[in-house]
Amino acid sequence: MKRFGITGWKNAGKTTLTQRLVAEFTSRGLTVSTIKRTHHSVDLDPKGTDTHKHRTAGASEVLLASDARYAILKEHRDVPPSLDQLIARLAPVDLVLIEGFKSENHPKIEAHRAETAQGLIATNTPSVVAIATDTPVRLERDIPQFDLNNIPTIADFIARYLELDQ
Structure with a gap:
């Protein structure tokens, strides 16, 4: 099963992005499961x-x-349980979207909204391979940035990155 993460600080839009990506990928005919990390x-x-x-x-x-x-x-x-152990519990699907799990090493997109006034996780986390943001951000390394609301473009990036058959 292919896996891709959605990370970000509180109120950055992680859950909304995850929800919208699930809807986008399933509309394309892919099967999707999710794993959500909570600290509560x-x-x-x-x-x-x-x-x-x-x-x-x-x-x-x-x-x-x-x-x-x-x-x-x-x-x-x-x-x-580890993330791998959790994924192993899931029935086979085309894509597992993982919300949270910042420190795990799977590829991730960072949800970022300027109003949260938080620094970027991508700054110190090489597994963040793209940013979905409501405003362009400056980062020392060159990774793609997408409009947080442009779900089809974000899904296209993830599909290409993971070499998902659509």
Whole structure:
């Protein structure tokens, strides 16, 4: 499976860019999955639910299934899984878009908005291979910059970069 990341600081537009890229790639006939990194202590399984009771009783994994979807809740009580381990859990697709995971070594595009007043991650992160921005930025190394709202052009770049068949 090909993988490509979307990175950036808080409120830079990462999630919107990811969402729009998923829609663009799927409209082109590609299958896409996503992985989203969060630093918050998120619990998708609130206290009191049956599945929460299963987990707190010691189950390593709990699969919650309905007619519309299923979710696997995996406890990693010792060491968090690596990005490679997470990707290995996914069913095969053409493209995995990875939101976050700044320090991982997969190719990434940085979402940047001037109003966040943050420096560029691309400055010190060679795996950032392009920038999607609402205003041109100066960077010591020469990497492509795209209009943050020009999703077809960004998708074309990613497809060429990964040699995706479309």
